[in-house]
Amino acid sequence: MNSSYKIGSIMGIPIKVHITFLFVLPIFALVFATNPQPYGFADIGSAAMTYGLSLLTTILLFVCVLLHELGHSYIAKGYGVEIKDITLMLLGGVSSMEEIPREPSQEFKMAFAGPLVSLIIGFGLLGLNMLANSYVPSYSNTWFSLMIGILAYINIILGIFNLIPAFPMDGGRILRSMFAKRMSYVRATHYAASVGKMFAFLMALVGVVSNLWLLLIAFFVYMGASEEDKSTTVTVSLEKYKVADVMSKDVISVEPEMTVEELSHFMFENKHLGYPVIKGNSLKGIVTFTDIRNVLPHERYAVVVSDVMTKDVVTLPSSASAAEAFKVMAINNIGRILVVDDGNVTGILSRTDLMRSLMLLNE
Template sequence: MNGNIRIGKLFGIPFYVHPSWFLVLGLITWSYGSGIAAQLPELAVGLPWILGLVTALLLFASVLAHELGHSLVAMRQGIPVRSITLFLFGGLASLEKESKTPSEAFQVAIAGPVVSLILFGFLSLFGWAIGTGIGAEILGVIASVNLALALFNLIPGLPLDGGNVLKALVWKLTGNPYRATVVASRSGQVLSWIAIASGLIPLVLFGSFANIWNLLIGGFLLQNATQSARSARVQEQLAQFTAEEAVMANRSAVDAELPLRAFADQQILNRDPNQKFLVTDAEGQLVGEISIDSLRSVPVEDWSNQRVRDVMSEIAVERTVPAQASLLDVVKLLDEKHLSALTVIRENGSLVGQLEKPSILAFLQRQAQPSAA
């Protein structure tokens, strides 16, 4: 998974860390360890760094809890969670699909900040109960980080949680989830540029690296916000058309009653023995598929007596799609099932043709071309 290291499972969710996580773990350990060593020089050698490591691990445990908040709410809605990954800039819960309604989308988005705020309150009370000492100080640090994590993520721009909250609200108002994503992405882009400027201006004018994290985080957020806007525009366009509208005239269908000899003669120049040809009956109903390689099961001298129907194989239901399904659903099925093509059929079982990603892209390009006057 892109170089990520699998740690295990949490609530059935695969848990990974990106190699960049170890860099941040080391920096946080060094930073807090140095602070503890300076504040409490009487501590045994090495103990400040152990305490610094504990603090760093607790910080990432807070990020993990934040992502689990999103994941558990999504799972309660029937949305599978592919993984949770910790990396340089925090954590990411990868969901297989979007929520079905604006209300459910809001619940998933707000769950992470709510978990962080709950942790802030609990840790603050626990630290107050302890009173003074290094333990209370560490708890205070972790509590403050959870508060900052909640407030930062509530900034209203994708890909932050606040952006998903904004998306849910706009979706509720407009009824269009794709338009809502574009609005939230645009907000995220504006906020990202502000963060980039706050880090870049001091660096250029004064040579100061004080806000370098603003520059790095802003760049990361800008990239993701731009990708979200682009993806939403494509999804909106795909949702406007059906599978039947996009399918090209099918040239690979063969008649079920065609003799194998005639089929072989027609495909003699076909260099791919594994290419599948759809098989239809006299009424145009889809009845199966056949490949050149299927001919090997029949002796050559019997090709004139055997028909395509005799050696064809059935097409699995999961490799077909209704003619009125949206192109967005077609693309999702191709991705989810890792298929190269889907067979499009009407309600009565008649064949429309096949759809592949390249043909869908070509269709969208044709739609984008201005019509001739």
């Protein structure tokens, strides 16, 4: 099931909405609708107007989040980084980038661009309200003034929050770029992640005695710092090697006419959960255990591999770096990649192969 849906494109970047965004949208609207001024519209008028303004404010808030992400993307594109898409989801927006620039000054500018956009929007809207109040006395009592004020303060908070020097916030990347001017990229990431974990620990302590939401944020920050540290270490370590160095050359394939029942036995015998589907010398697709597990037992004799296989196959040449393979797997959320040279399948590389190679390299 597709969990994200494209709603348009800006600067050639696909803009998607994650299914979680559809859940959080009414929740945010409800928060605005049940809080009085200056935090919401509970006492602004009729119920229809209250909920209408609350929904509109929520949508505009996520437009601001989108602009925040576009700030990152604009600078990144200027440095030649490919932006796969921007997805609006439960906790805000995420720009899916081909690669974070390793040049400290480039990463600094790219990371700072998002919070800067949020702060410009926030202080710009705040200034607009102050200016309007100066020339139109009755303006301060309007719903428009209230909406602009809410959006202004949330954007300012968003900008400041993202400057906290902890992954996965932008401040963590800013801190890493500063460390990277004096040490290796991996070491800079490790130090920046350590600072982030310290912030998470302090937030958790404060959360225990004051606000349980801080505990959730602390967990989010701690996990983000740990994942960034681990991911960077793995990527840099694998950059020294080619796909050909770590792939499995003994490729076991299946034919598209094989039934799902036969394939399930085949998987059990060969101890692999994914296989390329090849007819003659032509690659037709790839089939995994995930593709067949939803086929009902009594249907497995009639359903064949070609009915359930994935036809849009992600491939890499054997000359690609192992780090690129790791990145492609992460971006596409897949566990294996077929290695294709000159139209022929020459190997298969799984996430397990990469992790096993990494363990051997670190011994």
